[in-house]
Amino acid sequence: MSAFAGQLVRELQLAGRARADVLNPVIFLLLAITLFALALEGKPEVLREHAAGILWVLVLLTNMLALDGMFRRDLDDGSLEQLLLSADAAIFALLGKLLVQWLVTGLLIVLLSPLLGMILNLPATVYPLLALVLLAGTPAVSFIGAIGAGLTAGARRGGALLALLILPLLVPVLIFGVSAVNRALEGEAPRAELYWLGAISLASLMAAPFATQAGLRITLEQ
Amino acid sequence: MDVDAFIQWATMGQHGFYVWLAYGVSLVVLLLVIVQTRMEASSLRKELELEMQLKARESALVPATAREGQQS
Amino acid sequence: MGVLKRLWHRLGSPRWFFHMMAPWQWWLGMLSALLLLTGTFWGLVYAPADYQQGESFRIIYVHVPTVIVAQSVYMALGVAGFVLLVWRMKLADVALKAIVPFGMALTALGLFTGAVWGRPTWGTYWEWTDARLISTLILLFLYFGLYALRESISSAEAAGRACAILAIVGLVNIPVIKYSVEWWTTLHQGETITLTRIRMPPEMYIPLLINLLGMYCLFGYVLIARMRSEILRRERDTTWVGAWLRGEEEGAGTDNSNGKGALHGR
Numbered sequence: 147m148s149a150f151a152g153q154l155v156r157e158l159q160l161a162g163r164a165r166a167d168v169l170n171p172v173i174f175l176l177l178a179i180t181l182f183a184l185a186l187e188g189k190p191e192v193l194r195e196h197a198a199g200i201l202w203v204l205v206l207l208t209n210m211l212a213l214d215g216m217f218r219r220d221l222d223d224g225s226l227e228q229l230l231l232s233a234d235a236a237i238f239a240l241l242g243k244l245l246v247q248w249l250v251t252g253l254l255i256v257l258l259s260p261l262l263g264m265i266l267n268l269p270a271t272v273y274p275l276l277a278l279v280l281l282a283g284t285p286a287v288s289f290i291g292a293i294g295a296g297l298t299a300g301a302r303r304g305g306a307l308l309a310l311l312i313l314p315l316l317v318p319v320l321i322f323g324v325s326a327v328n329r330a331l332e333g334e335a336p337r338a339e340l341y342w343l344g345a346i347s348l349a350s351l352m353a354a355p356f357a358t359q360a361g362l363r364i365t366l367e368q
Numbered sequence: 369m370d371v372d373a374f375i376q377w378a379t380m381g382q383h384g385f386y387v388w389l390a391y392g393v394s395l396v397v398l399l400l401v402i403v404q405t406r407m408e409a410s411s412l413r414k415e416l417e418l419e420m421q422l423k424a425r426e427s428a429l430v431p432a433t434a435r436e437g438q439q440s
Numbered sequence: 441m442g443v444l445k446r447l448w449h450r451l452g453s454p455r456w457f458f459h460m461m462a463p464w465q466w467w468l469g470m471l472s473a474l475l476l477l478t479g480t481f482w483g484l485v486y487a488p489a490d491y492q493q494g495e496s497f498r499i500i501y502v503h504v505p506t507v508i509v510a511q512s513v514y515m516a517l518g519v520a521g522f523v524l525l526v527w528r529m530k531l532a533d534v535a536l537k538a539i540v541p542f543g544m545a546l547t548a549l550g551l552f553t554g555a556v557w558g559r560p561t562w563g564t565y566w567e568w569t570d571a572r573l574i575s576t577l578i579l580l581f582l583y584f585g586l587y588a589l590r591e592s593i594s595s596a597e598a599a600g601r602a603c604a605i606l607a608i609v610g611l612v613n614i615p616v617i618k619y620s621v622e623w624w625t626t627l628h629q630g631e632t633i634t635l636t637r638i639r640m641p642p643e644m645y646i647p648l649l650i651n652l653l654g655m656y657c658l659f660g661y662v663l664i665a666r667m668r669s670e671i672l673r674r675e676r677d678t679t680w681v682g683a684w685l686r687g688e689e690e691g692a693g694t695d696n697s698n699g700k701g702a703l704h705g706r
Contacts (some may be wrong), residue, residue: 293605293609297589297602297605297606298589298592300593301592301593303592304592307588307589307592310581310584310585310588311585311588311589311606313581314578314581314582314585314610315578315582315609315610315612315613317574317578318616321574353609357605357608357609360525360605361602361605364598364601364602364605365598365602367595367597367598368593368594368595368598377485380494380495380496380498381489381494381495382494382495383494383495383496383560384495386496386499386556386557386559386560387484387495387496387498387499389556390499390502390503390552390553390556390557391480391484391499391502393549393552393553393556394502394506394549394553397545397548397549398476398549398658400545401542401545401662402469402658402661402662405662405665405666405669406665408666408669409665409668409669412669412672412673413672413685416672416676416681416685417685419676420682420685420686
């Protein structure tokens with residue numbers, strides 16, 4: 147357990163120091179949403195109609211950016227081997243790493259969601275539900291994405307490969323997420339979609355550390 | 369041979385385009401798979417036989433002692 | 441039990457597989473051709489048209505076997521991946537590499553024939569809200585991913601194991617494809633065929649079963665043929681391959697290297 151806490155603290159410290167790496171993906175998200183608003187000529191009805199889809203696709207792409215270098219720095223400076231060598235603590239340490247990955251991407255997106263909603267011309271009444279939907283779905287994106295990051299850490303141009311491998315697996319999250327936001331916009335609570343998103347997030351939380359570890363072991367052997 | 373019945377069948381009662389498209393493409397794809405598999409096998413075999421012949425010729429030309437010297 | 445154990449040990453030897461499966465390759469190839477021709481001819485000519493769908497219903501005889509086997513191929517990949525990771529069996533990696541293109545082709549073909557069937561039957565080639573369509577599309581992308589992943593890792597052994605992980609992770613998609621028809625209803629109707637109950641009349645389902653069996657035999661043929669090619673590639677420098685090329689190994693017969701006969705029944 148202390149391996150978990152220790153890794154958690156260490157990763158948070160690293161994130162705090164490498165603020166640019168942490169903020170870049172989120173700034174990309176804001177920029178990209180702004181681009182859509184511009185491209186759709188700011189027409190309020192059009193924006194609201196497509197907001198769910200635009201938002202979720204951009205959330206997925208933002209995560210692809212954020213996940214890309216997730217293990218690369220550790221691979222280069224040798225700390226990845228250290229992490230994996232510590233036999234049973236390795237899983238917990240990885241868990242800590244995965245959690246921090248979500249904290250600095252997914253959670254940030256959740257906190258920013260009112261601003262995103264504003265840009266996409268969503269009514270303020272929807273903001274809490276929007277945040278909830280993102281809260282339920284973004285962990286799945288980070289955790290499943292981490293599996294891909296583990297497999298592609300050693301590959302050059304790994305970013306595009308990461309997206310190719312992971313985006314198909316994230317399609318259910320996309321579908322449920324969009325459906326949830328659209329139902330919220332219609333005034334209903336998206337209960338079923340939230341359950342599904344939460345279930346996928348929990349399942350991936352349990353499976354990801356093991357799959358990521360397996361992928362990282364292979365990466366280290368190359 | 370009832371030509372009308374045959375035409376009825378061949379055009380699949382107005383759905384002919386779809387039915388024959390589906391079957392036609394399936395046939396082409398499956399044939400491609402089979403042909404590619406067999407061609408891959410035979411060209412691999414030819415390549416290996418060539419390799420073997422080259423190696424045989426090499427070891428025939430070069431005397432044993434010189435070969436040992438090369439390997440170190 | 442002892443037979444299985446011996447088989448398991450034998451499967452550790454690519455050489456054993458190469459020689460042992462040669463006749464299987466030939467027989468499965470012949471059988472698949474026979475079954476597919478029979479089933480197709482039966483389905484196109486003798487089977488009755490559907491009451492509601494008319495003649496376009498006949499597409500079922502290519503579409504359904506294709507998608508069923510495409511999913512089976514992926515499940516086989518998952519199993520191969522598992523065997524590779526847990527037991528480090530070389531043949532598992534050979535299978536994993538050899539069968540990906542075939543699975544890709546079948547899945548794409550399944551999507552195509554489904555689209556062609558959909559147009560006259562339900563009025564549309566494609567429906568983004570149909571869960572089975574989308575999860576089969578995801579299956580296709582998973583195959584692309586497997587291919588891309590193998591190409592991107594230079595160490596052959598590491599590439600195999602990375603693909604094994606991806607194959608296993610992607611297995612979650614298979615139950616989604618199967619059960620999405622029960623969970624959500626858009627285009628695909630509920631199951632008309634389960635293992636225990638068949639809601640189609642025999643004149644319709646027998647050619648379907650024949651083609652399904654034929655497609656499985658084709659899967660077997662392609663799998664064995666491509667695995668044997670891959671084995672040759674990996675073991676090219678060994679003495680047994682040399683002996684086989686010279687026609688000395690068991691089951692070799694005369695050395696005829698006309699393209700038609702190469703590796704086909706030797």
